[in-house]
Amino acid sequence: MNILGLIVEYNPFHNGHLYHLTKSRQTTNATHTVAIMSGNFLQRGEPALFDKYTRAEIAIKNGVDLVIELPTMFACQSAEFFAHGAITTLNSLNCIDSICFGSEEGNVDILYTISKILVNEPDEFKASLRKYLDEGMLYPTARSLALFDYINKFNLLDISKEKLLSILNSSNNILGLEYMKCLLKLKSNIKPFTISRVSASYNSENIDSNICSATAIRKSLKDYNNLSLIKNVVPSPTYDILENKLINNFEPMFDDKYFDLIKSIVIRENNLLDKYFDVNEGIENKIYQNVFTSSTLNDLQLSVKSKRYTLTKIKRTLNNILLGITKEDMNIVKDITSIPYVRILAFNDKGREIIKAIKNNSDINIINKFSKTSFSMNDKVFKTLIDYDIKTSNMYNLVYYKNNQHLLKGPMDYYISPFYVKNMCFKK
Known part of the structure; x- marks a missing residue:
């Protein structure tokens, strides 16, 4: 079994995500895939279009084998904390062979070299950084110049100053660098891979082809409230499930x-x-x-x-x-080196095999339903993380279930079980 880890939001799952999933399997020769997915609130500081269970179901029906929720406290923070939570979660499973993320750069060796310098902070790099900061430069600019000086001095990469600045200022590169920094800090055995983003950029608001950004899809839904406008840019399982949600009066969340x-x-x-x-x-x-x-x-x-x-x-x-x-609560969790539990959102038969591998290789708590979880544990990290997961789902659902109040039974994390799809097989 060769298990690939993915770090995702799927807000919503579109053709670009399907390309990334397919290409990542090919690049890593993976037989199984597990996605660490943000819950109901996301990294940009906004609610997800549709709830985490719906997005997890869509992911499984598009070919992911297991979807695990990224704890909320990490899911809606800056790249550093988001990456730390996601990588620490994958590493804690103790059975993940690789991760593969999209990037503007597309060359994992370049990103790895930069990450290694930022993690180790050699004396020459720190001296150069101090020099630029003393000159009054903002930290991001000073760090970029110090990196270039160090790389150039030791001939580590054949890269121009302009190219380096472009790498350090591109959204997916930034996340990728944080992923690899965290892997290095944890001394993880997970091997990183990256593939180049295709077609639209991360922040593009235009739908110009069959692959566009999630930003463009969300903007289209918000501005025109017409699902048919995105039919050509999402796989059919995504469209069908979202159409069903709209028919049942669940509106996209903004x-x-x-x-x-x-x-x-x-x-x-x-x-x-x-x-x-x-x-x-x-x-x-x-x-x-x-x-x-x-x-x-x-x-x-x-x-x-x-x-x-x-x-x-x-x-x-x-x-x-x-x-x-x-x-105060972020200080409890922000430097953890292992995650005490994982919340299963959806899986298929291959996902069952991954769950079995997790049980065999890790002592992590696997949560299928919160009603079966003991909250009297003395683990402060466990309590802090899980309390926010439940609380933020409740906040989300106050608005999400506005047109379906009769379906809101209480804290829904206690009532909804993981979504299971039987015998779904996808080619690598």
């Missing part, structure tokens, strides 16, 4: 649907906002000042945006406030 909740929390906890993770440098004051005059969440985000605070930073900050993720 961050502005949580604006009233965010406003209420900001106003109620005005003097306590700085306890939340990523709320620093006085950003809480700007948020509070502008919450009264902002008509929409986008208005609030743009009113806080500045050279100091990027839009993505603001979105994550507001999301941490919404979900109640505190600095």
Whole structure:
């Protein structure tokens, strides 16, 4: 058995994801695939279009064998924390042979060389970094120049300064570098691979071909509320399942649907906002000042945006406030070197084989249903992570089930079992 690990959001699963899945299997010669997938809130600081169980079902019907939830506390943070949570989860399974991620660069050796320098921080690199920082440069710029100096001095790569800057400023490269940094820090045996992104870029908002970005798909659904517009850019299982959700009055979720909740929390906890993770440098004051005059969440985000605070930073900050993720609780989990549990969201028969391999090779807690989980455990990390998973699902479902209140039985993590697809076989 050769098990490939994937780190995903599938928001939603589109043709580009199918290409990545197929190409990753080919590149790694994998026989089985496990996806670590964000739950109901995502890395950009926004809710998922559809709930985690629906997205996991779509993943299995498109060829993934096992879907495991990435704990919420990592899923909606910056690249460093997102990658740390995902890689630590995969490594804790103790049976994953490889990971394969999409990148703009497409050359894993280049990304690995850069990652190794950033993890080890050789003296020459640190000296160069200090020099640029002393000259008043911002840290990202200083780090890029110090990296180039070190690479050039020791002739580690044949790369121009412009190419290096491009690598360090591209979304998927950034995540890939963080994945490999974490693998190095954990001394993991998981082997990294990467494949080049095809067609649309990560942030592209245009649907120009049968492969486009998830950003473009979400924008199309939000602007036109017409599922048929994305029919040619998603596999048929994705389209059919999403169509069924819409028929049953489950609407796509966008961050502005949580604006009233965010406003209420900001106003109620005005003097306590700085306890939340990523709320620093006085950003809480700007948020509070502008919450009264902002008509929409986008208005609030743009009113806080500045050279100091990027839009993505603001979105994550507001999301941490919404979900109640505190600095104190993040300090409990942010440096962990193993994950105490995994939450199974969906699987097929090959997924069963992976679960068996996890049980044979790791002592990690495997959770199928939260009602079968003991919450009296003395493991502080376990309790902190799982409490946020349940709490944030409840926050999501308050809005997601608005048109289907009769289906909301309570905390749905206690009522929904993993989705199982029997005898689904896909070619490598």
